[in-house]
Structure formats: C-alpha cells, structure tokens
Amino acid sequence: MADTTDTKSSNQMWGGRFASGPDAIMEEINASIGFDKKLFAQDIRGSIAHATMLAHQGIISAEDKDKIVHGLNTILSEIESGNFEFSRRLEDIHMNIEARLATLIGPAAGRLHTARSRNDQVALDFRLWVKEELEKTEKMLTGLIAAFLDRAEEHADSVMPGFTHLQTAQPVTFGHHCMAYVEMFGRDRSRVRHAIEHLDESPIGAAALAGTGYPIDRHMTAKALGFREPTRNSIDTVSDRDFAIEFLSIAAITGMHLSRLAEEIVIWSTPQFGFVRLSDAFSTGSSIMPQKKNPDAAELVRAKTGRINGSLVALLTIMKGLPLAYSKDMQEDKEQVFDAAESLELAIAAMTGMVRDMTVNTARMKAAAGSGFSTATDLADWLVREAGLPFRDAHHVTGRAVALAEGKGCDLAELPLADLQAIHASITDKVYDVLTVEASVASRKSFGGTAPSEVRRQIAFWRARN
Secondary structure (H helix, E strand, O other): OOEEOOOOOOOHHHOOOOOOOOOHHHHHHHOOHHHHHHHHHHHHHHHHHHHHHHHHOOOOOHHHHHHHHHHHHHHHHHHHHOOOOEEHHHOOHHHHHHHHHHHHHHHHHHHOOOOOOHHHHHHHHHHHHHHHHHHHHHHHHHHHHHHHHHHHHHOOOOEEEEEEOOEEEEEEEHHHHHHHHHHHHHHHHHHHHHHHHHHOEEOOOOOOOOOOOOOOOHHHHHHHOOOOEEOOOHHHHHHOOHHHHHHHHHHHHHHHHHHHHHHHHHHHOOOOOOOEEOOHHHOEOOOOOOOOOEOHHHHHHHHHHHHHHHHHHHHHHHHOOOOOOOOHHHHHHHHHHHHHHHHHHHHHHHHHHHHHHOEEOHHHHHHHHOHHHOOHHHHHHHHHHHHOOOHHHHHHHHHHHHHHHHHHOOOHHHOOHHHHHHHOOOOOHHHHHHOOHHHHHHHOOOOOOOOHHHHHHHHHHHHHHO
C-alpha cells in the first residue's frame, strides 16, 4: 500500500473551522494513518453496522444505506487487494475511508457520520481489534497447553532434579515439571477469557462524549457487532482504554511465563546440563565457532518480554494523567498494543514449536536427579515414619548423614548401614528402599505431587478442560 501526499493546502475533513491546514510538524505529530490503518476491517465493519441501524431507525434512507454499504465493501476489497491509496493528510483510517467513500458514492457518504464521533468510532474499532486478538491468543495458548500435555504424558515417569535457588532440591518427574507450565499458561488463558468478558460492550453511539439526540438503537449495533450489550456511560466510553491495558497486562504476565520457560530451555540445552536438545529448526550456529549450537529462538522469546513490558508501562503512563473525557494523548495507545500483540503471537508460536521439537535426554536427567543429596528429605521422612523421631530431630540426623556422605564423596544410598546406625541406632537396612530417586518420586502421591500416578491424574484433568 503506498502513502500519497495530498497537495491541498487545507484538510477538508476538518470542515470550515480551519482556514489552513497543519504545517509539516503538525501533520507529522497528528497523523496516525501509518499505524491505525491496521484497523481498516474493524472500521468498515462498524460503519456498516452503524449505517444499517441508522436506516432501521429512519435516520437515513434505505437507499443511502445501500449506497454506503456497497461503497464500504468496495473499499474493503481495495484495501485487501493492496489497491487503496492512504493519505497522511487525511490523518487516520476513519478519514481515509470516509474520503474514499465520498469519491465512490457522492453526497450519501456524508450521512454515515450521523450520530457518531471519531471518539466512539475509534473506541469501537480498537475494542473490536483487541477482542479479536484476545480470541486469537486464547487459541494459541490452548495449542501451547496441548503441546505440554503431550510431553507430560510422554515423560510422566521420567525422573529429573527439581530445583530451588537453581540448586538440586528433590527428585521430580519431567512430566510434573511440564505440568507446572500447563498451570501457568492455563491461568493466562483464564485471564484472556475474563478480559474478553470485560470488554464485551459496544461503544458506538456514545458519540463525542455525551451521547446523541438522534433516536439510535445502541442495542441493535451491539448485537450486530457481536457484543454482549452497549456501554452504559458515554463519558467513560470514549475515555476508556482499560481493555487495552488489560490486554497488555495479560501479555506481560504471559510473556513473563514464556521467558521463564525460555530461560530453562537455554540452561537445559547447555553441555553442562544436557537435559534437552533443540533441532536446527530452532537453533543457529556461530560465525566463528563451528561447534556451537545456540538456542536463539528461546533467547529471542526471552527478549520479547522486555518489549511487551515496555508497552504496558508506556500505556499506563499515557493514561495516568488524562482528565475525562477524550484527549489526543490516547492516539498513542495503538502502537503499543499492536507491537505487544505481534511479539506475544510470535513468542507463543515459537515456544509451542520448541516444546514439540525438543529432544529430552532422560538418562542425563535421571543421573542429575540423584546429585546434591536430593533424597535427603526422604531419609528425614523415613526417620519420622519408621523411627518415630520429631521432624526437627530427623532433620538434624539427616544433616549429619549428608555431611558424612559428602566427606566420603558418595551418595546417601552408598553409605554403609553401620555408618548410618552410628549416627542414629534406629536406622535399619529398610531405609535404602527410600533413598533412590524412583522411590522418592513414587512416594509423593499428595494431590498435585510429582508421583507419576498423580501427574497422570492432572494430565487427565487438563485434557478434559483443554
């Protein structure tokens, strides 16, 4: 689509109030067509619904409505085919479409703007766009959750180290670890659904800020545009951007979850960990070191979160000092949302691809699961259950056993029984049954625990709701 320069000295769309057009600086700061042309489909859809309602209410003639609808559909085809010329002199998508409509159908085009303002028009277009983007995000998150459910089912029994402070803590299963991300992205999807419910009100008909004296039917346009109902306060309607801020908040939280996962993939794919391997589809090489295989896709997902966070802070800052109702500052909302939406879509798509693509080294994970005396808690629990020790005493006894094993350079399960009994006489050879990583994970059958049976229970729960 080519931008054209209008050679007229005045902007006719502003009407008779302005004798001369803006100078170059004003034109540059005022124009939004460079980014809000993304709203063309929503603008045309809203205008068709508005014109149809106006005719139904007898405010415009059926003949003019038909001309308007035909002209708008023609413009839609022109834009979609790349044959529409956008003009910066016409400021925004609304004026570009209205000017082209006047060229196509003549004076009837001037009736389209009856009983509406650019204030409620842009609120409608933007709200429709954000609603569609949220619906797209919901589907993408469902796909990401499905990818994790498949990997969790595949690895419900695969033992790996669980970490706190990035230090080996207790053995878990890789399936259980995958299900942690299912929970995270499930919450994100829930927030998306709530956001759709919050914004599901139609702003068209609020006009500039006070409503209109024309006998419009806002419930008719709301229904035609797929909204639950119209908004209930015209001042709030044109000054509200909560729906955009909520979208950015969800994007930031989701991005944070994606970034945490990306960080783990980066760590896990190092030779030092070797837990997973990404294929060439999600990796790059080095320009100087031929042995390198870099997890660039994961690193870029991690970086996208910074852009999304910046967009959220930007829009919060734009809105924080605005009096009611509409202010031109709000024109700066769209670029933030558009950029964040693009970043979020790409990040979710990339992560879904990586989760399905990565090869899991279960042998390496299992070997690492037993490091760092990860079954120490199992020894303490055994002392509580079998020897009747209070947990704090059992904790102390276990600490002495860990110190002894560390001094001997062996694992807890490799300590001779005599050494363990020297620490506490109640220890028997049955303690060795709980000192393997397999026994450790199998014992944790509490609801939401890492036992394979419990992991499979949670997988079944999520499959039923996904």
